Amino acid sequence: MSLALDPHFFRHEWGRLVAVLVRAFGVQNLNLAEDVAQETLWRAMEVWKRQGTPDNPSAWLTTTAKRLVIDELRRERSRQLATPELGRLLESEWTRVPVIEELFAPQPLRDDELRMMFSLSQPRLSEESRVSLVLHVLCGFRPEEIAAAFLTSTDAVAKRLQRAKALVAASRSLFELTDADLEPRLESVQQALYLLFNEGYHGANPEAAVREELCGEALRLVELLTGHPLTRTPSTLALSALLHLHAARLQARLNAEGELLPFSEQDRSKWNHALIDKGLQLLEQSATGPSLSAMHLQAAIAACHATAASAKDTPWAHIVSLYDTMMRLHPSPVVALNRAIAVAEAEGPRQGLCELRAIEGADSFSRYPFYEAAFGELSLRAGDATEAAVHFKAAMAVARNPMEQRFYEARLTAARQLEAIGRGDSTPASSLEDNP
């Protein structure tokens, strides 16, 4: 018997095992790699539940997985199991064991996970498929767990995964980090991690624990990127900074009843200052090289919020200027929306409303509650409770989970109360939902 395991030990080991097994069997045998990883963990569960966890559980898993690989190669001698690059070495009884030993050596393990992450992030796959694949193959989530996080059906996720895996398997070889496509592929990986984190931060599942886990996985995987010299680029560092700065606020986003709190009402003492410091340090390290990525700008904005003593003390004018830059480099309706909110803080709600109305492509917000919510808040602050109520109602209609729904419902009630009193000129000190 030894110390208690990390609560997500199995899941993390899963990612490592699949990555190294894919290197042994080849990416075309992704399913076999998953079966062997599953069998390894199943054996651990069966043996450890009777005998207790061994002193070095990772080493136990490695030994078991190696044995299973050898069995599999012996049994399936006729089939072409091994990857082309290792095939010969793995087929020969003389070289098989040393090659497998090398495959499972600790350092290449981390690289394997990284290569796996790049192999899964095929630009040809949709965003949802990429995120689902990373969650499934590297993080060990089963379709039903992914479906729970995204509030979709298990069937739909299973089908999506199957198609995506077939596409990855057809690529025949693992992505090489020295490949000429490293840069475009890196962007695709970064985007997948950003989406993964966002799903945790804003996602459909109201259960806080599920969502924090997704954020935790995104942080773990982004650290793999910053840990390798080829992928530790300024934009990776900026992404890592952004995720750390947002993660710092996770605990403060909910009140004691588990309901969402507006950003301005969050108890800033509950922010995780270790994560903020790490984020600021990463942001500083990211400030090299000639290109200013969208990640840099977003991280810089997050840093303004993270270091302000209160919502009032936030350097709103500076944030507006950062959004101006972002609009120049990477214009989008979402950026424009966030900019409008910052303008309202810097120059007043009426100015903010003007900016909101001026957003081009606002029709893309039909399923995005923050747009209507922003109109609602700013109308309320500008003294127009009737108008505010209309917008909060619209926001409720497109809320993505019950927690958001209750949040907008509460704002709607507040607007109606003010409307009834006919006292639209003084508004409560409330603000928008925390929106990264």
Place this chain on the structure above:
Amino acid sequence: MSEFVYLYRNGEKMSPEQMQQQMGRWVAWMKDLETKGALKNPGHPLERSGKVVSGSNRAVSDGLFAEAKDVIGGFTIVEARDVDHAVELTAGCPIFLVGGGVEVRPIMKM
């Protein structure tokens, strides 16, 4: 007191996260059996592969192990007053949570 064997019939496939949670439940349940003085031998898991030998010509087949569900995945030996007591002691066995089952068989004493 008599001895009984619990034969565990595997349930659904589990995710890594579920397996770890399941392992924790097993440890707790076995500990509970131990505190009650019922745990004679925690037993062993069984490999999923194997052979079935049958008939006078000792025909060898692979058996029906491929389908993991319903296959006997392991055993434990317990001590109980009678079969009803042994059945009662299976309460809280985590295998029921994943669609598996326990076959309770008295060990014949000569």
